Amino acid sequence: MSKTISVIGLGLIGGSMALDLKKSGFASKIIGVDKSKFHEKQAMELSIVNTIMPIEEAIRASDLTILSTPVDASMKLLPHILDILPSNSVLMDVGSTKSSLIEKVKDHPNRKFYVPSHPMAGTEYSGPSAAFHGLFKDRAAIICNSEDSFPKAVHLVSEVYDHLGSRLILMDAEAHDEHVGYVSHLSHAISYALAVSVLEKEKDDAAIFNLASGGFASTVRLAKSSVDMWLPIFEQNSKYILPILDTYLDKLTEFKSYLERGEMEHLYEFIKEANRINDKLEKK
Amino acid sequence: MSKTISVIGLGLIGGSMALDLKKSGFASKIIGVDKSKFHEKQAMELSIVNTIMPIEEAIRASDLTILSTPVDASMKLLPHILDILPSNSVLMDVGSTKSSLIEKVKDHPNRKFYVPSHPMAGTEYSGPSAAFHGLFKDRAAIICNSEDSFPKAVHLVSEVYDHLGSRLILMDAEAHDEHVGYVSHLSHAISYALAVSVLEKEKDDAAIFNLASGGFASTVRLAKSSVDMWLPIFEQNSKYILPILDTYLDKLTEFKSYLERGEMEHLYEFIKEANRINDKLEKK
Numbered sequence: 084m085s086k087t088i089s090v091i092g093l094g095l096i097g098g099s100m101a102l103d104l105k106k107s108g109f110a111s112k113i114i115g116v117d118k119s120k121f122h123e124k125q126a127m128e129l130s131i132v133n134t135i136m137p138i139e140e141a142i143r144a145s146d147l148t149i150l151s152t153p154v155d156a157s158m159k160l161l162p163h164i165l166d167i168l169p170s171n172s173v174l175m176d177v178g179s180t181k182s183s184l185i186e187k188v189k190d191h192p193n194r195k196f197y198v199p200s201h202p203m204a205g206t207e208y209s210g211p212s213a214a215f216h217g218l219f220k221d222r223a224a225i226i227c228n229s230e231d232s233f234p235k236a237v238h239l240v241s242e243v244y245d246h247l248g249s250r251l252i253l254m255d256a257e258a259h260d261e262h263v264g265y266v267s268h269l270s271h272a273i274s275y276a277l278a279v280s281v282l283e284k285e286k287d288d289a290a291i292f293n294l295a296s297g298g299f300a301s302t303v304r305l306a307k308s309s310v311d312m313w314l315p316i317f318e319q320n321s322k323y324i325l326p327i328l329d330t331y332l333d334k335l336t337e338f339k340s341y342l343e344r345g346e347m348e349h350l351y352e353f354i355k356e357a358n359r360i361n362d363k364l365e366k367k
Numbered sequence: 368m369s370k371t372i373s374v375i376g377l378g379l380i381g382g383s384m385a386l387d388l389k390k391s392g393f394a395s396k397i398i399g400v401d402k403s404k405f406h407e408k409q410a411m412e413l414s415i416v417n418t419i420m421p422i423e424e425a426i427r428a429s430d431l432t433i434l435s436t437p438v439d440a441s442m443k444l445l446p447h448i449l450d451i452l453p454s455n456s457v458l459m460d461v462g463s464t465k466s467s468l469i470e471k472v473k474d475h476p477n478r479k480f481y482v483p484s485h486p487m488a489g490t491e492y493s494g495p496s497a498a499f500h501g502l503f504k505d506r507a508a509i510i511c512n513s514e515d516s517f518p519k520a521v522h523l524v525s526e527v528y529d530h531l532g533s534r535l536i537l538m539d540a541e542a543h544d545e546h547v548g549y550v551s552h553l554s555h556a557i558s559y560a561l562a563v564s565v566l567e568k569e570k571d572d573a574a575i576f577n578l579a580s581g582g583f584a585s586t587v588r589l590a591k592s593s594v595d596m597w598l599p600i601f602e603q604n605s606k607y608i609l610p611i612l613d614t615y616l617d618k619l620t621e622f623k624s625y626l627e628r629g630e631m632e633h634l635y636e637f638i639k640e641a642n643r644i645n646d647k648l649e650k651k
Contacts, residue, residue: 203580223578252577265568266579270586273557276619278641281549283614285647288546292647293536294507295550296487300648301585302554307645310638314631321626328623330567332616335560339612342605347598354594357562361591363569363576364584 085111089145091138093117093126095205096177097151098214101131106216107246114141125211143169147239150176155315158187165193173236175200179263180319181227181256198240199227202249207307224249227256264323269331271305271313278306369395373429375422377401377410379489380461381435382498385415391530398425409495427453431523434460439599442471449477457520459484463547464603465511465540482524483511486533491591504532511540548607553615555589555597562590
C-alpha cells in the first residue's frame with residue numbers, strides 16, 4: 084500500500100529519503116516542508132517532492148511524517164508535530180542524537196506514534212541539491228527504544244529502511260548516543276580541529292594548501308560539514324562526546340609522548356594497533 | 368631519449384612511477400630492486416619492471432635511480448648508492464622527509480648528482496600490488512634545495528614528474544618538512560589515534576563497528592597506512608611534527624572547552640572557521 088509521506092526539512096537526508104521512497108513506490112506522494120522558501124523551490128525543481136504545504140497541513144495529510152531537520156529544530160518541532168498527528172499516522176525522526184529528543188516527548192500522549200531513528204549515512208554537503216538516490220543503501224539504520232513505540236509504527240519505519248536498502252539495528256537510545264559519539268561525532272570534531280590548525284598555519288604560509296594530498300583531503304573532509312547541523316548535535320550529545328574527546332586527547336598525547344621520548348618501539352606498537360582498523364572496516 | 372631506470376623499493380610509490388614512466392616511453396627499461404624476493408617476483412608478474420637485478424648491478428646499469436624505500440632504509444642506502452653512482456647518472460629519492468636525508472649526504476662528493484624529491488601522492492595501501500597508473504597525475508611534486516644539485520640532474524627529475532603529470536614545486540627542505548608535517552604527517556597521526564581510541568572502546572562493545580559510516584571510514588582511512596613506512600617518517604621529522612601536534616592538541620582542547628562550558632557561540636565560530644577549508648580544497 085502506497086503512502087503519503089511528509090518530509091520536514093528538505094536537506095541531504097530528508098531529500099535523499101524522499102527520492103528513494105518515491106522511486107521504490109513506497110511513497111505515492113511526497114509532501115515537502117522547509118523553513119527556507121528557496122529549499123522548497125529547489126526540492127520541487129529537483130523532483131524530490133510532489134508538492135509543498137505548510138507544516139500543519141502536510142502532517143494532517145500524511146500517513147508518515149519524516150522529521151529531518153537539524154536536531155535543535157527537531158527538539159522544538161517534535162512535541163508540536165505529535166500534538167497534531169492524525170490518528171493512525173506515524174512520526175519518525177532521523178537525527179544524530181536520540182536521548183534528548185526522546186526525553187523531550189517522554190510524557191506526550193502520542194509518544195507511541197513516534198519512532199526515533201538514525202540512518203548512519205551522509206556526506207559533508209547539505210541542502211536539497213546534495214540529495215541523491217542510494218545514500219542509505221547497505222548502511223546501518225538504527226531504531227531506538229522500539230518498545231516505547233506501537234509495534235505497527237515500528238513496523239512502518241522498518242519498511243521505510245527496507246525500501247532504502249539499509250540494515251536495521253534496534254538499540255537503546257543512550258547506547259546509540261555513546262556509539263555514534265565514537266564512530267561519527269568524534270570524527271567530525273577531530274576533522275574540524277585539523278582544518279582550524281592548518282588554516283591558522285596558512286596565515287603566515289599562504290602556499291600550504293598547494294601541497295595538500297589525498298590523505299589530507301580525506302581526513303579533513305568532514306570539516307566541510309554544516310555548522311547548523313553539527314553544532315546542535317555536539318550540544319545535545321555533550322554528555323557522551325566530552326569523555327570521548329578526553330579519551331582521544333589521551334591517545335594522541337600518548338602518541339606524542341612516545342615520539343618526544345624517542346620510544347620508537349612503543350610508537351611502533353601504537354601504529355600496529357591502529358592498523359587493525361583495516362580488518363574491522365573490511366569485514367563490515 | 369629513452370632511459371634505463373632503476374627503482375629501488377617496489378612499493379606503491381616506486382611501482383606506480385615505474386608503470387607510468389614505462390607507459391609514457393620515458394623509460395625504455397625498468398630495473399627493479401627490492402629486499403623482498405616476494406615483492407620482486409610480484410613486480411615482474413605485474414609487469415611493473417622489465418627485470419630484477421642486485422642493487423649495485425642495477426645502479427651501474429642505469430641513467431636514473433629512483434630510491435623509493437621507507438625513509439629509514441633510504442638513510443642507509445643513500446650514501447652507498449652515491450658511492451657507486453656511475454658518471455652522468457642521477458639519483459632521486461621520493462621520501463616524505465627531506466632534511467635528514469640531505470644532511471646525511473651533504474659532504475658526499477657525488478651530492479650534486481642527487482635530487483631530493485617528494486611526490487604528494489599515495490594511498491593507505493603498500494607493496495607492488497598497490498601500484499597503479501596515474502597516481503601522480505595532477506598532484507604536487509616537490510624538489511628540495513635544487514641549487515645543491517647539478518642543473519642537468521634537476522632537469523632530468525623535472526622531466527620524470529612531467530611524464531607523471533605532476534605539478535612541480537621547488538622548495539627549501541626545512542620548509543618542506545614543516546609543510547608536509549601539517550598537510551600529511553599530522554593527518555596520519557590523528558587518524559592512528561582515532562583508530563586506537565575506537566578499537567579500545569570495541570573491547571567492551573563488540574558491535575561498535577556495525578555503526579561506522581562513511582564519515583568515520585574517511586577520517587580513519589590513513590590509520591591503515593603501513594607502520595614500516597610511517598614510523599621512520601615520524602622519527603625523522605619529529606622536530607616539526609612535535610610542535611604541530613601541540614598546536615593540534617590545543618585546537619581540539621579549545622573545541623572541547625567550548626563544549627564543556629556551553630560556550631556555543633565560540634563553538635559556532637570554531638566550526639565556521641573550519642568550514643573555510645571547503646574553499647581552500649576546491650580551489651586547488
